[in-house]
Amino acid sequence: xxxxxxxLKQLFQQEFxxxxxxxxKLYGLQYIETAEDIVxxxxxxxxxxxxxxxIPENPAAWLYVVAKQKTLYHFRRNKIYEKKVIPELASQKxxxxxxxxxxxxxxxNIKDSQLQMMFAVCNPVIASEAQIGLALRILCxxxxxxxxxxxxxxxxxxNKRLFRAKEKLRNENVKMEMPTEDQLANRIDNVxxxxxxxxxxxxYSRTQNQILQKDFCLEALRLGLLLTENDKTNLPKTNALxxxxxxxxxxxxxxxxxxxxxxLYEQQxxxxxxxxxxxxxxHYLNLSAxxxxxxxxxxxxxxxxxxxxxxxxxxxxxxGREKWDDILQLYDKLIKINYSPSVxxxxxxxxxxxxxxxxxxxxxxxxxxxxxxFYFLLLGELYKNIDSVKARINFQKAYSLAKTELERExxxxxxxxxx
Amino acid sequence: xxxxxxxxxxxxxDYSNISPNEMQALVKKWQDWVDGIExxxxxxxxxxxxxxxxxxxxxxxxxxxxxxxxIREILGSLIVVNADDLEEATTLAHGCPAIDQGxxxxxxxxxx
Numbered sequence: 001x002x003x004x005x006x007x008l009k010q011l012f013q014q015e016f017x018x019x020x021x022x023x024x025k026l027y028g029l030q031y032i033e034t035a036e037d038i039v040x041x042x043x044x045x046x047x048x049x050x051x052x053x054x055i056p057e058n059p060a061a062w063l064y065v066v067a068k069q070k071t072l073y074h075f076r077r078n079k080i081y082e083k084k085v086i087p088e089l090a091s092q093k094x095x096x097x098x099x100x101x102x103x104x105x106x107x108x109n110i111k112d113s114q115l116q117m118m119f120a121v122c123n124p125v126i127a128s129e130a131q132i133g134l135a136l137r138i139l140c141x142x143x144x145x146x147x148x149x150x151x152x153x154x155x156x157x158x159n160k161r162l163f164r165a166k167e168k169l170r171n172e173n174v175k176m177e178m179p180t181e182d183q184l185a186n187r188i189d190n191v192x193x194x195x196x197x198x199x200x201x202x203x204y205s206r207t208q209n210q211i212l213q214k215d216f217c218l219e220a221l222r223l224g225l226l227l228t229e230n231d232k233t234n235l236p237k238t239n240a241l242x243x244x245x246x247x248x249x250x251x252x253x254x255x256x257x258x259x260x261x262x263x264l265y266e267q268q269x270x271x272x273x274x275x276x277x278x279x280x281x282x283h284y285l286n287l288s289a290x291x292x293x294x295x296x297x298x299x300x301x302x303x304x305x306x307x308x309x310x311x312x313x314x315x316x317x318x319x320g321r322e323k324w325d326d327i328l329q330l331y332d333k334l335i336k337i338n339y340s341p342s343v344x345x346x347x348x349x350x351x352x353x354x355x356x357x358x359x360x361x362x363x364x365x366x367x368x369x370x371x372x373x374f375y376f377l378l379l380g381e382l383y384k385n386i387d388s389v390k391a392r393i394n395f396q397k398a399y400s401l402a403k404t405e406l407e408r409e410x411x412x413x414x415x416x417x418x419x
Numbered sequence: 420x421x422x423x424x425x426x427x428x429x430x431x432x433d434y435s436n437i438s439p440n441e442m443q444a445l446v447k448k449w450q451d452w453v454d455g456i457e458x459x460x461x462x463x464x465x466x467x468x469x470x471x472x473x474x475x476x477x478x479x480x481x482x483x484x485x486x487x488x489x490i491r492e493i494l495g496s497l498i499v500v501n502a503d504d505l506e507e508a509t510t511l512a513h514g515c516p517a518i519d520q521g522x523x524x525x526x527x528x529x530x531x
Contacts, residue, residue, distance in 0.1 A: 008446060012439035043442045044429070048495055049468045051449020051516070066470070073472040143438015 011059055012043055016141030019067045021113035022103045025176045027075070029120055029169050032138070038074060042067045064105035072102045114139070115230055116176045118223065122191040125172045130165035132197050137162055140198075140219040146212055150201060178232065188233060192241050192297065195220050199245050214252060221245050240288035240297035246281030247304035250274040265307070278308045299334040303327055324353035345374050349381075357382050373401035380414065388418045422463055422529040423508035426497045427517035448516040456500055456511050463499040495522070499529060 016039050023035035042063055056062045121134050133151070136142045148158045168174075179187040202216025224242040227233040254272035255265075285301050306323050331347035344367065352360035361382050369375035376398035383391035392415060399411045437445075456462045476482050495517060502508035505526060512524040 009439045009443040012442045016439065040437055043437070044445075045468075045470070047442055047445035048427075048429075048449055048516075051446045052453050052465050052496070052498065053468065055446075069470065070472065077472075141439055143440060145438050146440070 008055075008059075013141035015039075015060055015063050016043075017117070017139050018110045018114060019063065019103075019105075020138055021117040021176075022105060022110055023067070023071055024120075025109075025113040025116055026103050029174055029176055032166055032169065034074065035071075036138075038067055038070045042070055068102045068105065111226070111229060113176070114226060115233065116178060118191055118226070119179055119187055120169065120174050120176055122187075122194040123169070123172075123174050124190055125174065126165045126168050128197070130161050130168075131194050132201060133158060133161050134165045135194050135198055135223075136201075136216070136219075139223060140216075142215075142219075149209060150212060150216065184232060188227075188235065188238070191227070191233075192224075192237060195223050196241060196244075196297070198223070199248070203248055210256060217245065217249050217252070221249065236288045236291040237293060237295035237297050238288075239284045240295055240301045243281045243284035243288055244297050244301035244304055246277045246284060247301065247308050250277035250281065250308060273308065281305060281308065294333070294337075296334060296338040299330050299337075303330050303334075321354075324350055328354050341369055341372060342374070345369075345372075345378050349378060352382055357386055371401060373398045373403070373407070376401065377411065380411075384414075384418070392418055420501045420503060422499055423502055423505070424466075424497050424499050424527050424529050425508070425512050425515070426525040426527065427495045427515055428522045428525070429493050429495045429517050430521040445516060448519070452514050452516060453498065455514065456498075459511075461501045461511060463501055466497040466499060468496045469494065 019039045019042070020032065020035045023038060024032050027035075045066060046059070046063060050056070050059070118135075118139060121138055122131060126134065129151075133147055136147050136150070137144070144155050144158050144162075148155050151158065178184075199217055199220035202213045202220065221242065224238065224245060227238045228242070250273050251265075251268065253274065254268040254270070281301070282305065285305055288298055288301065306327055309323070328347070328350040331343065331350050335343050335347055348360050348364050348367075351363060361379075364375075364379055364382060367375065376394045380391045380394035380398060383394060395411055395415045395418070399408055399415070402408045402411060453462070453465070474482050500508060500511050502511060505528065508526045508528075512518075512526055515524045517524060
């Protein structure tokens with residue numbers, strides 16, 4: 001097997017999460033840091049051994065064997081195993097926990113452990129920003145430096161944040177287990193939300209590192225797919241979230257130049273949209289269309305699906321008019337379950353496309369988002385064809401509030417076009 | 420030509436912050452280092468790899484879980500190289516990734 005450097009990185013990343021989950025499931029979340037150390041030591045030995053001897057036929061199996069030995073050795077040496085773990089497990093009388101054999105790296109146990117780890121990490125007791133950090137580390141195997149880069153922060157801050165999150169897991173006595181049937185409905189929302197945030201972190205990332213952005217999105221997608229492998233978590237809204245992520249991810253290659261600049265939707269080369277991901281999105285959107293819960297993911301996925309249709313391919317029955325009519329209706333529903341400034345602004349834009357400037361303006365003027373550059377951008381856009389003075393004032397406000405150089409450049413172009 | 424064993428020791432510090440990226444780079448470093456020696460035709464054998472766990476038997480029948488908990492470096496593994504003298508063998512040891520990690524390489528002549 002030819003392991004290029006890129007796949008080796010992926011291997012380390014994916015196996016990190018699997019091994020940490022399996023060890024933590026066996027011994028408990030209070031040993032999550034021990035599990036991380038064991039994995040790191042295993043990887044270190046792998047780096048040395050594989051570098052000298054070559055990469056083994058089945059690298060994952062190699063890692064499991066070494067991790068298992070290290071785990072057993074660690075717990076025996078520290079006598080934690082005999083003094084604490086065994087009595088505790090014996091009192092639980094849980095026959096499934098046949099732990100003297102050490103961690104079980106069978107495919108099914110890896111999957112169960114990862115799923116339980118998802119519920120543990122996405123536990124509402126942990127603060128939301130720490131949750132994403134912990135998910136990136138424990139569920140996706142990213143390094144502290146990468147997480148720090150994504151949050152435009154430094155290693156110390158991220159380490160502290162993760163430390164507090166793990167401490168919280170211990171203090172709150174969070175267990176590695178599937179939520180009960182009646183808890184599941186609430187808990188799954190939290191898991192989906194963290195995956196959604198993880199995806200956003202990649203898609204609207206603060207970092208300039210393109211590879212990292214894409215990795216975050218792919219990892220979020222992978223976690224979503226993991227949920228579909230279990231009947232309890234393979235819900236319509238899970239599929240809706242996956243559809244949403246596929247649709248957005250399909251534009252990845254089209255929205256960035258080689259120089260790392262973002263290309264806004266209107267200027268994207270549609271040929272670069274990933275057709276396979278769009279197909280996948282449609283597939284999962286279809287799977288999401290049952291049951292009686294209409295989640296925000298359903299609505300957002302439907303809206304995103306409209307944006308994946310190339311305007312040139314509209315047939316006689318499918319016109320731009322229908323697109324915006326439907327999008328407006330979807331935003332009307334979305335606003336009822338997820339009221340936020342960005343949903344409000346997007347809805348007004350849809351209203352403008354359906355009913356024209358005046359109706360949109362009368363709604364936009366009612367709002368007052370003083371510090372939101374998207375708001376002024378929208379106002380500028382709405383005034384563009386009817387009052388160039390007002391349009392200019394609003395674009396200028398948007399310019400002064402814009403967060404990135406690209407946005408400023410784009411607004412400058414709009415101002416220039418006003419003449 | 421004589422044979423020399425290069426024994427590398429890794430520092431036993433906390434590796435938990437090493438990212439998959441760095442791990443991947445580390446594999447490459449070890450590869451490059453050993454390849455470099457091999458290309459010069461100086462590599463005799465790649466030696467056995469030692470696990471970090473084990474026991475130590477001391478005089479008086481005292482068995483401990485190894486010295487690696489007391490000293491700062493863990494004996495990793497070894498390779499055997501060909502060189503004219505100790506100086507040349509030491510030159511070959513340069514670039515061993517264990518050194519970048521804050522570890523060390525010990526160069527010892529091997530007798531028939």
